[in-house]
Each structure stands twice: as C-alpha cells, then as structure tokens.
Amino acid sequence: MSKENNNENMHNDVRAEKMKLFSIGSVVLLAAIILLVNILFDKILGKAMTFDFSDTAQNSVSQLTADYLDSLSADTHIRIVGLFNRPENVANTKYQYIIPLLDDYVKTSKGKVTVEYIDPLEHPSIINQLDPTNSQDLAKQAENFVIEYNGNLKVIAPIDCYSYDENYFRTTNSYLITGNNAEYTFTNAMNVLTNGYAAKAYIVTGLKEEGNENITKILNSMTIDVDTLAVSENFTVPDDCSLLILNGPNSDISEKMYVAMSDYISRGGKLLVAVDYSTYNANESYVRLNLLLSQMNINIQHLLIYENDPTYQLGGYPIDSNVLAIEPFADYSSSPVLHNSYARSIAYAENPNTGFTALPVLLTSDNAATIEVDESGRAVDNGMITTAQYYAAMYSSTSNADGAKAFVFGTLNFTSDQYINSYGLNDYNVEFLRSCIRELVSAQTLDGINIPTKLVDSYTLANSKSTTSLSTLMLVIFMVFIPVILISVAVIVYSKRKNL
Amino acid sequence: MYAIFKREFLSYFRSPVGYVAISIFSFLAGFIFYSQFAGGSVNIGSEVISLRSFFVIIVPIITMGLLAEDKKRGTEILYYTTPVSLFSVVAGKVLAAFALYAVMFLNVVIHIIVTLACGGVFGVGAVGTIIVFFFMAFMFISMGLFASAITDNQIVSAIVAFIFILITQLLSVIGDYTGTAVTSVASAIGVNSESASAVGTAIRSAISWLDPFAKTQDFRLGVFSVSALFFLLCIGILFLYMTYRVLEKKRWSQA
Incomplete structure (x- = not known):
C-alpha cells in the first residue's frame, strides 16, 4: 500500500513539474508572440490604422498640403529635425498639435518628408551636419524644429505655430492658445525652401x-x-x-x-x-x-x-x-x-x-x-x-x-x-x-x-451657467452627497451581513 | 460564464467593497469635475485622463478578492469540480470587475450631461479618452485578477496588483532613468559619448514603447490608433491567460 502511495506521489510530482514547465513555457511563448505581433502591427499598419477624427483635423494635413507634397518630384527629400528628444507624452505640451501633425506629413508625403528628433546635447554632430556654416546658430535653437532642403534651412519655433491671446500674454506672461497654425507654418516653410x-x-x-x-x-x-x-x-x-x-x-x-x-x-x-x-x-x-x-x-x-x-x-x-x-x-x-x-x-x-x-x-x-x-x-x-x-x-x-x-x-x-x-x-x-x-x-x-x-477647442461654459452658486452646488452633489450616500449604504450592508 | 459573472458582480453589492470603490471614484471624479467647473471650463477628456491615474488605487480594491477570497474560504474547489470551464471562471470574474467599472463611470456620464446642459463641449477627443479608459480598465483588471490568483491573501493580492499597475504607469519614467543609467555606465566603461547616448536612447525607447499611456496619448486629440488599443487588449489577454494557467496548474495538482 505504502509503495503504491509513493508511486502515486512520485507520479503526481512529475505531472505537477510538467504542468509547471508547460505553464511557464506557454506564457513565455504567448508573451513573445504578443510582443512580435504588436511590433509588426505598429510598424506595418500603425500609421495606416490611425484615424484623425478631430473636429478641425488638427493632426492631419489638409488637401492643400497634400497637393503641394504631390507636386514635388519623387526624389525630393525634405528633412525635418526636432532639436530635442521626442516626448513620450505630448499632451499639454507645446508640441501637442505639432508632433502628431508631423507624423501625418511623413505618412502623406510618401517618403519625401522625413522627421527626426535629435537632441544636440546628446548628439552634438547634428548641428554641424545640418548647418556647416553655422548660419542659423542652431546650438541656440534647442526645442525648435529645423527644416532642411538641399542645404537650405528654416528654423521654426513651436510658438510660431500658434495664434495666442496677446492681451492674456501681456498680463500673465503665459500663452493662451487660440488657434493652431502648425500646418500653415510648416507647409509654407517647405514651399519657400523648395520653390524659393x-x-x-x-x-x-x-x-x-x-x-x-x-x-x-x-x-x-x-x-x-x-x-x-x-x-x-x-x-x-x-x-x-x-x-x-x-x-x-x-x-x-x-x-x-x-x-x-x-x-x-x-x-x-x-x-x-x-x-x-x-x-x-x-x-x-x-x-x-x-x-x-x-x-x-x-x-x-x-x-x-x-x-x-x-x-x-x-x-x-x-x-x-x-x-x-x-x-x-x-x-x-x-x-x-x-x-x-x-x-x-x-x-x-x-x-x-x-x-x-x-x-x-x-x-x-x-x-x-x-x-x-x-x-x-x-x-x-x-x-x-x-x-x-x-x-x-x-x-x-x-x-x-x-x-x-x-x-x-x-x-x-x-x-x-x-x-x-x-x-x-x-x-x-x-x-x-x-x-x-x-x-x-x-x-x-x-x-x-x-x-x-x-x-483650438474651447471648453468654456456658458457665462450664465458658470456661477459661484452653481459651482458650490456641484461641489455638494458630486463630492459630498453621492460619496456620503454610497458610504452609508456600505456601512448598512456591512452591519447587516457581517455575521453571515 | 454568465452565472459566475452574475454571482461576482452582485457580490460587490452584497459587501461594502463595491460601494466603497464607487464612492472613492465618485469623490475623485467629483473633485476633478468641480475644479474644472469652478474655473468656468470643463474638458471631459482631461477629467477622464486624470481618473486613469487612480487605477492604481481602485483596481486593487475591486480585484483583490476575486480569486484570493475563494482560495481562503476553500470555495475555489468548486471551480475544479463543477462542469464549468476555467476559461468561463476567468472571463466571468474579469467581466464582473469590468462591469463594476462601468457602473463607476456613470459618474462621468452625469458630468457629461451637466457639462452639455451648461453650454460646454463634449468633443471627439473626450470620446477617445473614454475608449482608452475602458481598454485600460480591462488591462489593469486583468493584472489585478492575476495578482488575486497567485495568493490567498487579499492584502497581498492588492499590493501585488498595486505594484503591477504602478510599474505600468511609471514605464516612461523608468525608461528615462534606465536610459540615463545605461548611458552613464557605457560612458564610464569607455564607450564614446555618441554611441553611449545612442544605446541609452534605444533602451529608453524600448521601455517607453511598452508604456500604454504614451501609446494612447493622441486619443485625447481625436486621433484614434487601432494599434494602441490592440496593444492594451493583448496585454490584458496575456494576464488573463496567465491567470488561467495558474488555475489550470492547480486543478491538475489537486490530487
């Protein structure tokens, strides 16, 4: 009997060990497949499967730019270099409306426009590569974009891409963006470089x-x-x-x-x-x-x-x-x-x-x-x-x-x-x-x-609705009333069921 | 699967857990909404993005008991002995937690209605952030479920889920630090500065590529990327599969 039990335990250990190996192996395999599929999806279909549904197509080039890019000869190469590392998260940064748009330039231009992000502090040679004569003093253009075509350069600062409330700027020294001119600025800069x-x-x-x-x-x-x-x-x-x-x-x-x-x-x-x-x-x-x-x-x-x-x-x-x-x-x-x-x-x-x-x-x-x-x-x-x-x-x-x-x-x-x-x-x-x-x-x-x-989208509420009394009402309802009711119900449920 | 879903979903409301989770979510959402409302400008997209930061607190609360509690009470044996597949168990539980998240989200729906009634805007960017919110909720709930599967202690489960989610949320920061560290080490061992910097940047980019927040950042601008959503879905499925394997392994180790 004891011998049979030992055999069974040994058999179970072997089975458990095999199951463990199978579990680890299959998880590692699935993780590898997922990683590979996602990398391929991102590289091959990532751009094609990205859709701009924004109201004014903030992040897509317009037909005017598409026509201009089409009019360029196939061997044209316009190089856009952002003199900084591409931020992982552009939301609420000055690049919010620029970097996604530049991605669309690359997608629309079919190879005529390339975009790179190179921080001159990490790669100092980029300055000399773009501007051998130092005509634009690119060392002082960190955080800006450089457009290069046939050795000619145009430097674009992010603020060049926006309209902003000038009165607000004068009183607060900060920008209140009212309009996005990123496409206007980049397309015209390219146009000037290619056509003079x-x-x-x-x-x-x-x-x-x-x-x-x-x-x-x-x-x-x-x-x-x-x-x-x-x-x-x-x-x-x-x-x-x-x-x-x-x-x-x-x-x-x-x-x-x-x-x-x-x-x-x-x-x-x-x-x-x-x-x-x-x-x-x-x-x-x-x-x-x-x-x-x-x-x-x-x-x-x-x-x-x-x-x-x-x-x-x-x-x-x-x-x-x-x-x-x-x-x-x-x-x-x-x-x-x-x-x-x-x-x-x-x-x-x-x-x-x-x-x-x-x-x-x-x-x-x-x-x-x-x-x-x-x-x-x-x-x-x-x-x-x-x-x-x-x-x-x-x-x-x-x-x-x-x-x-x-x-x-x-x-x-x-x-x-x-x-x-x-x-x-x-x-x-x-x-x-x-x-x-x-x-x-x-x-x-x-x-x-x-x-x-x-x-740019405005999220301002109607003046007649944005009142102090209504704000206070919101405070009471959403931060006090609803949470307190829920906590009260939780206490009741707990007290009724604690002995079950 | 429906029976498990129903049992798990209702169990949230037969204990204080569901009410407490919804209450915390309501308070946080209410605070963000009120702050915007008092400023005269409400961006629902920003509110939803801010709420994503609280996954790290709310998800562990709602997932910690999903499997750990069954193990502690010994009721997990029912999953192995009743004629129900383990896949149904995992799917039912994750859907129940997901449904609870949808109930929590009703708070934001009320905020949307109030915003529209007050002449505000609910644009396509906000729709994008909501889509991302639910895909991320699925991914993080899957992580939480896995954390719950590997222990019979709810507190340990919550801590493990918290760590998983925190690491995911800090991937960009981790990428930055790792990249900088690698650059420094490479420079220290004599690699020239441009090559060292290139290696650091490559490592930073590789880690940051995994960051679901960076992948989905353009949704708030109205730019919808299918590949980003596919990534979130895949990570969620990976953790569900890992949960399934943990249960499956246990089933065959019962003897």
Whole structure:
C-alpha cells in the first residue's frame, strides 16, 4: 500500500513539474508572440490604422498640403529635425498639435518628408551636419524644429505655430492658445525652401512700433521674403525691395527716411502703411509721413473715427466698429464688412498730385464722426467734428502699371500681431490684407499656400451657467452627497451581513 | 460564464467593497469635475485622463478578492469540480470587475450631461479618452485578477496588483532613468559619448514603447490608433491567460 502511495506521489510530482514547465513555457511563448505581433502591427499598419477624427483635423494635413507634397518630384527629400528628444507624452505640451501633425506629413508625403528628433546635447554632430556654416546658430535653437532642403534651412519655433491671446500674454506672461497654425507654418516653410521666394519686402523698424511677427508669417506664406529696415542715419531703401511696410509706427519718419522713401516712390516703389490712433501716438501728427503720402494724394488725419451708427458698432463701442470695403476692393475678401478699431481718418491730400489717383478703400457709415483725443484717451474740447462718412483706408496708384502704389490703413486691425493673434490667419481682415499685398506686388508671382488657422477647442461654459452658486452646488452633489450616500449604504450592508 | 459573472458582480453589492470603490471614484471624479467647473471650463477628456491615474488605487480594491477570497474560504474547489470551464471562471470574474467599472463611470456620464446642459463641449477627443479608459480598465483588471490568483491573501493580492499597475504607469519614467543609467555606465566603461547616448536612447525607447499611456496619448486629440488599443487588449489577454494557467496548474495538482 505504502509503495503504491509513493508511486502515486512520485507520479503526481512529475505531472505537477510538467504542468509547471508547460505553464511557464506557454506564457513565455504567448508573451513573445504578443510582443512580435504588436511590433509588426505598429510598424506595418500603425500609421495606416490611425484615424484623425478631430473636429478641425488638427493632426492631419489638409488637401492643400497634400497637393503641394504631390507636386514635388519623387526624389525630393525634405528633412525635418526636432532639436530635442521626442516626448513620450505630448499632451499639454507645446508640441501637442505639432508632433502628431508631423507624423501625418511623413505618412502623406510618401517618403519625401522625413522627421527626426535629435537632441544636440546628446548628439552634438547634428548641428554641424545640418548647418556647416553655422548660419542659423542652431546650438541656440534647442526645442525648435529645423527644416532642411538641399542645404537650405528654416528654423521654426513651436510658438510660431500658434495664434495666442496677446492681451492674456501681456498680463500673465503665459500663452493662451487660440488657434493652431502648425500646418500653415510648416507647409509654407517647405514651399519657400523648395520653390524659393518670389519677392522681398522690407519692414521699417525703430519707430516705436509693436511686433511684426504675423505680417511676416503672412508675407512668407505668399513667398515673399521679409527683412527689416532699421531707422538710421544711412537709411536707404534697397534696390531689391518689392514692398516697403510701415506697420504701426508710433513716431514720425525722419528727414533722411522721407528723402529715401520719396526716392523709392519715384522709382515705382510699393508702400503699405498702417497706423492707428491710440494713447501711444495721440500727439503724433506724422508730418513727414504725410508729406511723403501727399505725393500720392493721401493724408493721415490727426483724428479718431467715432462710429455713431449702432448697426456698425461692435459691442456698442463707437471706436470698435465695422467698415465697408467698396468697389473695386469689395471682393478683396469673402466679406466686404471688415473689422475696424481705434482708426485714424484717412483723407485726400489737400494739393492733389495729378500723377496719382487716390481711392477710398474702407468706409464708415454716413453717421460717423471724428474726434481728437489726448494721451489719456479723453476727447479734446469734447469736440466731435462733422458727422459724415469717413475713410479708414485709401489706395493710391499711377496710370503706369509699373508705377508706385500704396495702401494706407488708419487702423492696425489688418496688420498687428495683437489683432491677428486674436482672430487668426483666416480672418476676413487678413484675407483682405493678402489681396492688398497681391495688388501691390505682382499677383502672378505669389503662389503661397494659404492654409486656414485651425481653431483650438474651447471648453468654456456658458457665462450664465458658470456661477459661484452653481459651482458650490456641484461641489455638494458630486463630492459630498453621492460619496456620503454610497458610504452609508456600505456601512448598512456591512452591519447587516457581517455575521453571515 | 454568465452565472459566475452574475454571482461576482452582485457580490460587490452584497459587501461594502463595491460601494466603497464607487464612492472613492465618485469623490475623485467629483473633485476633478468641480475644479474644472469652478474655473468656468470643463474638458471631459482631461477629467477622464486624470481618473486613469487612480487605477492604481481602485483596481486593487475591486480585484483583490476575486480569486484570493475563494482560495481562503476553500470555495475555489468548486471551480475544479463543477462542469464549468476555467476559461468561463476567468472571463466571468474579469467581466464582473469590468462591469463594476462601468457602473463607476456613470459618474462621468452625469458630468457629461451637466457639462452639455451648461453650454460646454463634449468633443471627439473626450470620446477617445473614454475608449482608452475602458481598454485600460480591462488591462489593469486583468493584472489585478492575476495578482488575486497567485495568493490567498487579499492584502497581498492588492499590493501585488498595486505594484503591477504602478510599474505600468511609471514605464516612461523608468525608461528615462534606465536610459540615463545605461548611458552613464557605457560612458564610464569607455564607450564614446555618441554611441553611449545612442544605446541609452534605444533602451529608453524600448521601455517607453511598452508604456500604454504614451501609446494612447493622441486619443485625447481625436486621433484614434487601432494599434494602441490592440496593444492594451493583448496585454490584458496575456494576464488573463496567465491567470488561467495558474488555475489550470492547480486543478491538475489537486490530487
């Protein structure tokens, strides 16, 4: 009997040992199969089986970009290098809308675009590899992207890819993203690298103006290279200047600039001027700038447009109102009704130059007025000057096709970073500005890719619902009422069943 | 399988465990929702992502007794002697825990209704995070069930499940540290800095590739990846199979 038991125990031990080996072996085998299948799935079908269902296709390239990529020859190789290690989790980082989009560039381009992430601190040779002449100082571009094509480079910082609330930034020094321009920025950078610039614009700086970031983006997207022209004693307008821009100067031009710009106009130069009437420049009459513009029959008045017509006012504010684009400029944007604020009145110059024809571009209602204000924003002498229709922008040109042309805006709502950051790059005003630039610089040469800003989701609740009392109610219901009821039930259940 | 599912699911409500788990989940979800609501902006996707962080607490609570308690009471013998397959036992138990998670999630459904009633948005990104939430719940519950299968002590089971889930949640961090350590060691033994860095980066990437949170991060942006969900499903199935093998081994060792 004992011998039989021993045999049975031995038999059971052997069986248990075999079962153990089988269990471990099968688990290891299954784990290996799972790992292998997942690696293959990820590599082969991972991209194809990824679908962008986001409302504005934030993470997919649009048909415009797809068409551009298709138009490139098969042997094109555009290399995008992120100068950092790819973050494992991009959510809530500045790369949130960029890295997934770049993945889609790779997928759509069929090998024409590659994306790598290389941290120069870990691989210093990447700097020399991308930029042997150190023209872009890439060592200082950590966390940015470099686009390389045939040895030419473009550097893109993540913030270049976003519109943000400028007022919020000024008050908090942090970004509140309002729109995603990542595709706009990357596609146009690639377009410029592969096709080159068609023209060159110079933006005058040093006249206490604010930023030119967005107008530069817009010009670049239209294949116009942009450079700055700083105020100096030796101010001259370069010969390759296709368009000279004064964007929001808060002080007048110098005598030297007046001479140089007059010469530029006489050579058939193209001018884009945008000013406004704010507390920063309330005392500025732009005497020399007006002397220059008077050659083209335009005058910037020292008066603020005050819209009395409530149907034109925006939010009930007379200095923030609609203006109407009139013929032949009415079809410059999808809507002739455009947004105007803190505008100076633009008028015909007093002594007309017969060589130029000036035309009104943007009109107020018939019931508008103009007032003069001091630096504190108060109306001088409470004086409201004649109720009439005023111009917020004018255009001047000669009969000669190659002659000088100018658009003069009395508002910065078409060119300022503040406005464009708030309303995005596909706002009607921006669309209008693009048309103006096409009119000034030969339209045939501008083949930029205009990709609309993708609006970022807003999770804001309705103001009437987001109240303190309702918040308190939420606190009570969700953090107190429901958990306490559940705990009470748990206690009851426990007390009733503890002896079972 | 249905009988086991029904028995396990109802057992959550015949003991305080189910109520306590739902209560903790309600409180945490309520806190996140209230914080957003008070700020005037509610992103359900963010709420669900935040709730995923609490898997590490809630999953061990609801899985610790699934098999460990049967072993302690000796009722596990019923699984081996009744005409029910061990696969049905494992599937029934995991589905019961999963169903409890779905009940917990009703809190978030209420939050969604309140958000929509208050003029908020429930976008495709939020839908993506919810899909990921349930796939992750399945994966972590499978881990918890396995932890419960390897011991007859509920506390030990909960601790093991906690460790499994914690390691999974920290995979990216572990990858970073391991990569850095390997780079340092390689440099110390004379490998040139670029090669050492390349090895470190490769190891970091290999470990991070296993991170389910990194794989599914784009769902919140509305980008749905089938391969990421497939990965979560596979890991869940692997742990279920491991649980099945533990039970199967015991069945044939009973004699």
